[in-house]
Amino acid sequence: MVSDRGEVPKGSAEIFFRKVKFWKDDGEGDAPPVFNADGVNYFHVKDAGLLFVATTRVNVSPSLVLELLRRIARVVKDYLGVLSEDALRKNFVLVYELLDQIIDFGYVQTTSTEVLKSYVFNEPVVVDSSQLGPAGIFMAKRMPVTTITKSVVANERGGRKREEIFVDIIEKMSVTFSSSGYILTSEIDGTIQLKSYLTGNPEIRLALNEEVSIGRGGESIYDYGSSLGSGAVILDDCNFHESVHLDSFDVDRTLTLVPTDGEFPVMNYRITQEFKPPFRINALIEEAGPFKAEVTIKVRADFPSSIIADKILVQIPLPTYTTRVSFELEPGAVGNTTDFIEANKRMEWGLKKIVGGSEHTLHAKLTFSQESHGNITKEAGPVSMTFTIPMFNASRLQVKYLHITKKSKSYNPYRWVRYVTHSNSYVARL
Incomplete structure (x- = not known):
């Protein structure tokens, strides 16, 4: 823990760890992002399993502190290439130097990777991407693994830097x-998230669907076709990043x-249309029966x-007097x-x-310690x-093309456009 002003006790790191670790044991679920203990306010965000x-x-x-922590996590990821415990351990001095430049005596100076490059001179120690496991590699089948986990400040072997740019359309869904x-x-x-490995910072033009409209019009975008279809x-x-020019957006x-x-x-956006x-x-x-119940859950994938x-x-919460559960999976179920x-x-x-179009079923038999009364x-x-669904976005927002201003005729950087959908709150009532 870095102490900028010395106003919190030295053991606050240990206090925080114990509070968060044993919060669930007190029957209150996960620890909230903000809480107070012994007069000290604790703020935390979780990214890639790190707090x-x-x-x-x-x-x-x-809100200010949580946004600062998210930006710090992003800067650390920019420098290390990947957020992991091993990467932090091997680059402890670099991360400490970054924090020292980002925050001075408790006051935020900058969270810009571009600005920090002028003040931070330690080179990152590259972590072997093969140690990340499949969960740490996003869309590895569609692009080289090294491009996903490399630092924006470190050169590749031979002192050269691979010219490439990533555009990610990430959607969190609540239903x-x-x-x-x-x-x-x-x-x-x-x-729409962008990560650039282009030298010289050339101008880029990013085109979206021409059918994009802003503001509720009472229409429905409900469509049983592909998520990447037209419409x-x-x-x-x-809202847009401060560096974006909207001269031709309309x-x-x-x-x-x-x-x-x-x-x-x-660009950040929100959709509540159907x-x-x-x-x-x-x-x-x-x-x-008097002390028994049966649960059936069916999940159907409505995508290609x-x-x-x-x-x-x-997950499903069960009655508080449930003592035992026996499960029955469908024949041939794997994984x-x-x-x-x-x-x-x-x-x-x-x-x-x-796989899209498939259906999966789970049966469970519950045993109770007492007879249920009323509506179970x-x-x-x-x-x-x-869940996570790579190469899928329900909104159908697309990047039609990504144009990069050429420095020369031979200049042709790699362009990667990726789509991914995560669940935010996906709930079905009984």
Whole structure:
């Protein structure tokens, strides 16, 4: 822990760790991003399994501190190439120097990777990307692994720097289904993120769908075709990075900018118009006797078979008097895991991957310590689901082309455009 003003006790790092670690044991779920202990305010964000923490005794804006921590995480990732415990350990001196330049006596100076390059001179120690595992490599099948995890400040072997640029369309989806399967609420929080490895910072032009419109018009974008098909894309609202020029955005939906070093959001947007959710969840819980009940969960993937979702986890809280759960998977099920978390009275169903168009079913038999009284559905649920779907975006927002101003006729940098959808709050009521 770096102490800039010495106003918090030396053991605050240990206090924070114990508070967060044992928060669940107190039956209160995960620790909130902001909490107070012994007069010290603790703020933290989690990124790639790492906790970035700030402490103060002063009454400051939580939003400000949390945004600062996210930007610090982004700067560290820009320099190290990847966020991992091993990378931080091997680059401790560099990270300490970065923090020293970002914050001076408790006051923020800059979080710009471009500006920090003039003051930070330590070279990052590159971590072997093969040690990251499949979860740490985003879309590795579609591009070289080294391009995903390399630093924006370090040169490659031979002292040369590979000219390339990444554009990621990342969407976080929130959907609530009724007990009969109807969509009650739906929302997409999206961002177009850019990471540049171009020398000389040439101007780039990034074109979106011409059908993009901003502001609710009462229309629906519900479509049973491909997520990357044509059609209107209606954004409720959006905002742009300060470096983006919008001179021609109203005419042809083109964004012009000179990208700085590092990763930054070019555009953030929000959609609450009706869209086709990638998964349908059907869940049923029924009494099967005085001290027994049965749960059936069906998950159907409503996207093309060429797309594969991964890291799927389905959870459902059970009645507090549940003592035992036995699971029954469908025949031929591969890569499935099931568990009953007795401390929280919650059952979990994990699936390694789901291919588009497929359907998966889980049956579970519950044993109770007492007879249930009244409606059992009120004592269980709702079903929640987390997932990641590479190369899919329900909003159908697309990057039509990415033009880079040429320095010479032979200048032709690599361009990578990637799509990914994450679940934010994906819930089905019983």
